[in-house]
Amino acid sequence: xxxxxxxxxxxRSKAAGPFWVTIDIFCGDQAAxxxxxxxxxxxxxxxARVYGVEPGAVKVFEVTALNVLKISxxxxxxxxxxxxxxxxxxxxxxxxxDAAVP
Amino acid sequence: xxxxxxxxxxxxxxxxVLGSGCPQAAFDRGLSLKPHVIAVDAGSTDSGPYYxxxxxxxxxxxxxxxxxxxxxxxxxxxxxxxxxGSCGTSGTDAGVDWMAEICAEIAAEEGQSxxxxxxxxxxxPARLADYLARGxxxxxxxxxxxxxxxxAQCDHIVALMGYEPFAAAIRxxxxxxxxxxxxxxxxxxxxxxxRGLPVGASWHAGKTAECGGICxxxxxxxxxxxxxxxxxxxxxxxxxxxxxxxxxxxxxxLYENSDPYELREPxxxxxxxxxxxxxxxxxxVRVTGSAHVAMPYTQKLExxxxxxxxxxxxxAISDPxxxxxxxLFLQRLHSRLAEGISTVLGYEPGDxxxxxxxxxxxxxxxxGETGPRPTPREVGLMALVSAPxxxxxxxxxxxxxxxxxxxxxxxxxxxxSFAFPFxxxxxxxxxxxxxxxxxxxxxxxxxxxxxxxxxxxxxxERLAVA
Numbered sequence: 272x273x274x275x276x277x278x279x280x281x282x283r284s285k286a287a288g289p290f291w292v293t294i295d296i297f298c299g300d301q302a303a304x305x306x307x308x309x310x311x312x313x314x315x316x317x318x319a320r321v322y323g324v325e326p327g328a329v330k331v332f333e334v335t336a337l338n339v340l341k342i343s344x345x346x347x348x349x350x351x352x353x354x355x356x357x358x359x360x361x362x363x364x365x366x367x368x369d370a371a372v373p
Numbered sequence: 374x375x376x377x378x379x380x381x382x383x384x385x386x387x388x389x390v391l392g393s394g395c396p397q398a399a400f401d402r403g404l405s406l407k408p409h410v411i412a413v414d415a416g417s418t419d420s421g422p423y424y425x426x427x428x429x430x431x432x433x434x435x436x437x438x439x440x441x442x443x444x445x446x447x448x449x450x451x452x453x454x455x456x457x458g459s460c461g462t463s464g465t466d467a468g469v470d471w472m473a474e475i476c477a478e479i480a481a482e483e484g485q486s487x488x489x490x491x492x493x494x495x496x497x498p499a500r501l502a503d504y505l506a507r508g509x510x511x512x513x514x515x516x517x518x519x520x521x522x523x524x525a526q527c528d529h530i531v532a533l534m535g536y537e538p539f540a541a542a543i544r545x546x547x548x549x550x551x552x553x554x555x556x557x558x559x560x561x562x563x564x565x566x567x568r569g570l571p572v573g574a575s576w577h578a579g580k581t582a583e584c585g586g587i588c589x590x591x592x593x594x595x596x597x598x599x600x601x602x603x604x605x606x607x608x609x610x611x612x613x614x615x616x617x618x619x620x621x622x623x624x625x626x627l628y629e630n631s632d633p634y635e636l637r638e639p640x641x642x643x644x645x646x647x648x649x650x651x652x653x654x655x656x657x658v659r660v661t662g663s664a665h666v667a668m669p670y671t672q673k674l675e676x677x678x679x680x681x682x683x684x685x686x687x688x689a690i691s692d693p694x695x696x697x698x699x700x701l702f703l704q705r706l707h708s709r710l711a712e713g714i715s716t717v718l719g720y721e722p723g724d725x726x727x728x729x730x731x732x733x734x735x736x737x738x739x740x741g742e743t744g745p746r747p748t749p750r751e752v753g754l755m756a757l758v759s760a761p762x763x764x765x766x767x768x769x770x771x772x773x774x775x776x777x778x779x780x781x782x783x784x785x786x787x788x789x790s791f792a793f794p795f796x797x798x799x800x801x802x803x804x805x806x807x808x809x810x811x812x813x814x815x816x817x818x819x820x821x822x823x824x825x826x827x828x829x830x831x832x833x834e835r836l837a838v839a
Contacts, residue, residue: 287631289418289808290515295627328515334633337624343631345515351421352807353680353759356730356737358421365737 275313276368278303284364289350292322292360293343294367304338312370313340321366323347342367381602382565383408384578385447387611388596389585391415391440391457392432399595399612404447406598410564411444411451413596414557414583415472416459418675418808419629425463426528426677426806430471432462437472442479448548449485455549456539456560463675464531464554466495472551473828481833487549490542493824494532494553494672498524501674501814509815513673516811527676527809534672535639537819539563547827554675556638557583565601576643577663578606580636581625588625591615605661607653616656623650639819640670669815672822676810683802684758684766688777689792691751695782699734699752702782709780710773718772725769726759754791759805770799 275282280299287293296313298304311317319326324344332341346363348355357363385408387395392415420431430437441457448455461468469491480487502521504510510519524530531554540563542550552560562579566572578599581588585596588608595612608617626645627633634646644664651659695702710727714720730736732753735746756777760766777798779788816822829836 285629286419287629288811289422290811291631293627293629293631330631332633334627337620337627339624339627339633341627341633349808350418351423353726353805354728359419362737 272371272373274368275307275310275370275372278306278372282364282368284360284362286346286350286358286360287343290345291343292346292363293341294364296340296342298338298340301338304335304340306372308333308340310370310372312372313342313367317370318342318344318367322363381600382410382568382570384561384564384582384599384601385411385611386561386582386585386596386599387411387413387444388440389414389583389587390417390432392436393585394436394440395443395595396612397443399610399615400443400447402613403596403598403611404451408451408453408598409568410454410456411448412456412458412561412563413444414458414555414560416462416464416468416554417557418463420462422677422806422808425465425531425675426679427804428461428463428465428467428529430461430468434475438475438479441472441475442483445476445479445485445487445549446483449483449487454543454547454564456552456563457550458552458555458557458560460551460553463529464494464552465529466493466553469493469551469553476549476551477830477835480830481835484833486831488547488827488829489549489551490545490547491826491828492534492538492542492550492552492555493826494534494555494822496530496532496674496822498527498530501530504814510674510812511815513811513813519810519812523809524676526678528678528806530674530676530810532672532674532814532822533639534823535559535819536563536566538823538825540567541820542825543567545827556673558636558638561599570601571603571605571663572641573643573663573665574601574606574660576636576638576641576665577645577648577660578608580643581608581622581660584625584628586610586615587628588622589615589617590621605659605663607657607659609657617658619650619652619658622658622660623648637668639672640668642666642668670817670819671813671815674810674812674814676808677806678809679804680807681759681761681805682763682766683805684763684770685800685802686756686770686774686777686798687753687794687800688756688798689751689753689794692789695789696748696750696752698782699731699749702780703729703731705782706776706780710776713776714769714772718768720765720769724760725765726757727769727773728757728759730755730757763801763803767799767801774798
């Protein structure tokens with residue numbers, strides 16, 4: 272099955288304040304957007320499992336006008352805390368690149 | 374300054390952060406468009422808890438002075454207010470005073486006469502404890518309720534100001550406003566809001582320009598000009614060869630925001646869900662349909678406190694035998710270190726933290742990583758020792774030095790030597806800070822937590838502090 276890295280145009284992650292991470296999936300076109308937004312591996316529950324957070328804490332936004340799926344969640348290691356290795360959360364997106372997109 | 378609501382209000386935003394620079398040609402073009410205000414943010418929490426905890430600027434003084442000089446000279450040419458938010462990165466009182474000193478130096482060097490307002494928004498934990506006691510402080514997700522103990526753990530606390538203190542300072546005749554911690558957006562929205570322009574459009578315009586050129590197609594080629602009017606706002610890059618497109622402007626609502634449509638500001642919630650982005654020409658965009666809802670007046674609190682000291686040792690390994698058995702190697706190394714630190718130094722695991730991050734083999738702890746990892750060719754081992762004092766962190770790191778240099782995979786292997794890049798191998802990282810607050814304080818008056826002082830510079834001479 273194709274993965275997110277093959278279907279999406281561009282995926283990025285970034286700290287949204289010290290306690291949140293936000294991941295923007297730029298799908299490129301509407302066809303890719305429809306596939307990506309329906310992918311079970313990118314549901315709130317699946318993303319919660321990947322990042323080890325409570326499923327209820329994951330917010331998924333469908334930004335139809337931009338063909339963007341936006342996923343935000345509280346980070347397990349707050350920015351700059353003792354065990355944090357990615358202060359700006361710039362590499363968090365990588366863990367989603369292999370998500371299956373039917 | 375005219376306060377007619379029919380007139381557009383133009384806001385020149387030179388960059389996303391003071392100190393990052395704006396090409397002079399772009400800035401001059403912006404001035405030629407007759408801005409009503411020059412406004413820029415100078416801070417962020419984006420670089421972590423150190424800058425607030427230690428109350429020092431992330432930007433170098435020379436870069437800040439270069440930018441501030443450009444803005445002060447431009448301001449004097451146009452005779453409009455200059456607003457700087459979140460001075461000194463974290464917007465502590467020391468950050469405001471640092472910026473005031475730079476401003477006074479420039480005024481003296483340029484022979485300027487200006488009235489400067491200083492807005493302080495750093496908070497004493499004891500004062501906030503009173504607000505806490507009467508239930509005026511509430512958590513934002515994912516934080517829990519605040520406690521007085523947690524307030525006391527903060528070395529510095531700031532409350533993010535809205536636009537009102539800026540408006541008050543301008544009404545009192547300030548030419549330049551140097552502010553402590555402020556929302557990025559409020560600095561840019563202040564003059565449009567005080568001139569009575571639409572609330573939704575003013576905040577949305579501010580949000581669009583808060584990172585300077587990031588809403589343009591060439592994000593490092595200068596900032597933007599906002600023009601807010603009764604029906605919405607226009608945005609265009611300062612640089613003639615840069616452009617804004619409906620895509621570049623609308624996509625900026627995604628950047629660093631956990632919500633792509635809503636943005637909470639003091640006393641208001643911006644809602645850009647139904648905003649319409651239209652190209653005016655090849656380089657300018659018009660935005661209409663920005664909505665807002667009035668909310669209780671709150672200021673967000675940021676606090677940072679020290680939780681110990683750190684020392685780092687970095688070494689690198691490419692020995693194929695260890696690369697093929699890295700997990701086992703690290704497990705044995707951890708055990709051997711803990712044993713030695715206990716028997717020789719007398720510290721037990723709860724007294725300190727010893728974190729070894731294998732760069733090149735999962736140091737980022739990528740969540741969701743499953744299955745065997747390919748054998749790396751080379752791994753950088755970052756050993757991070759955290760302890761209550763710098764001396765103790767150094768002591769543990771120095772004790773560990775021989776093992777981080779020579780530890781064999783198996784006890785009967787010949788002694789290996791790994792690659793230390795530095796002498797000395799130990800690097801003091803100083804205090805480790807942690808963000809302590811994710812809370813808002815409810816206020817009756819937007820100026821309640823703000824202290825405003827003024828000073829005047831007359832032809833380069835600093836005259837009075839009031």
